[in-house]
Amino acid sequence: MSRRLARFALSLYRWGGVALYPIVSPYLTFRAAKGKEDRSRRRERYGYASVARPPGPLVWFHAASVGETNAVIPLIKEVRRRGIAVLLTTGTITSAKVVRGRLGTDVIHQYVPLDLKPAISRFLEYWHPDLAIMAESEIWPMTILELGKRHIPQVLVNGRISDRSFPRWKRRHAIADAIFENFALVIAQSELDADRFRTLGALPVLVSGNLKVDTDAPPADSAVLRSYLDQIQGRRTWAAISTFEGEEAAAGDVHRVLKERTGLLTIIVPRHPERSDAIADMLEARGLKVARRTRGDALTPQTDIFLGDTIGEMGLYLRMTEIAFVGRSLFAEGGQNPLEPAMLGCAILSGGNVQNFREAYQQLARNGSAKMVRDTEMLAKGVHYLLMNDEMRKQMIEAGQETVQEMRGALRATIKGLEPYINPLTVKARLHPRQTS
16 A cells, blocks of 8 residues: 555545544454443543643543553653643553552543544543653554644653564555654664564654563552461462463362362462453362452462452462462463562463563563463473472572563653653643642
């Protein structure tokens, strides 16, 4: 497709919406959050604001879900420290709860509007952001085009392009070029991601490293943690975290194989807690006794599985063990963030499908803090080996914490890249003292 034709297609997309969506590209999907919305705030998805816009400069941050939200929190805090108001949009109830718990009233939270011209136009006309900062892989054509039309600088931070998305973009290079040229700056996670962005027409592109390394370790309520540790009474534990369908059953199988030999307590933390009823039923059908965090169940000597079916308590679950299998890697693809268990002193096990966290896993594995498993049998052997070998487990834990320290620096690099856009807003904010926190 020629560049001229690409611009024509995007122009049709701007005005024609979903009817012309297949012409533009089958993977430029509209934001969909079926089953993940707060019905009382549904109008926000159509660009209707539910709170007043504050005076003075405003930076719009968008983070799709929990991982992206946690990654940009230190960056948001830096912007707020400079007295600039922040509007943060997310796409799910889960991420909204994280925002409320970790940022409170320090930011304005709204659900992200649908990538349709009426919704985006309404949103931008009301909020009129001075700068838009998108996290990771949030490439929404209508949003990007409408920001560009209004000459609002837009920056992609912690940027990445997956192995699946890159060839799709590349096959439609002219459209990609017409979209990516709207970014004032792309700050990529890795050199590989940076090369991909440049190939697709983004300029300039900087490399920062992964912002998720520079976040604080997830917190835990010390009284709750102490209570659970007292209930465990020295039993050996391991955790399967951020699990997807099939991985909870694998964790249950590992528990059944090992419990007689180790007196094991298995902690399972599904990536999507709304699946917890089905997970509990499945585990109990296999003869396992399940205690659930949401019900306040005690952990007795007879408890097989502690089901962490809450939002925002990963810090609690990881502090209850020294061995963590990180999900979406054995039966699903992409992987989940291994950095939090590394920060909190866990030896890490993972399946091999970790494309979205390739660089982090490469560094953790190279330093001996993460081991990859092929299947449930190999996972059981890995868990058993780490339970029985205190020295090896200790070495992996120490290596993981050292690796995290070595990887830090992304926040500083990102702030430096953003300074040409943030510094003028800092000066402008001083004219509006009500914006300071």
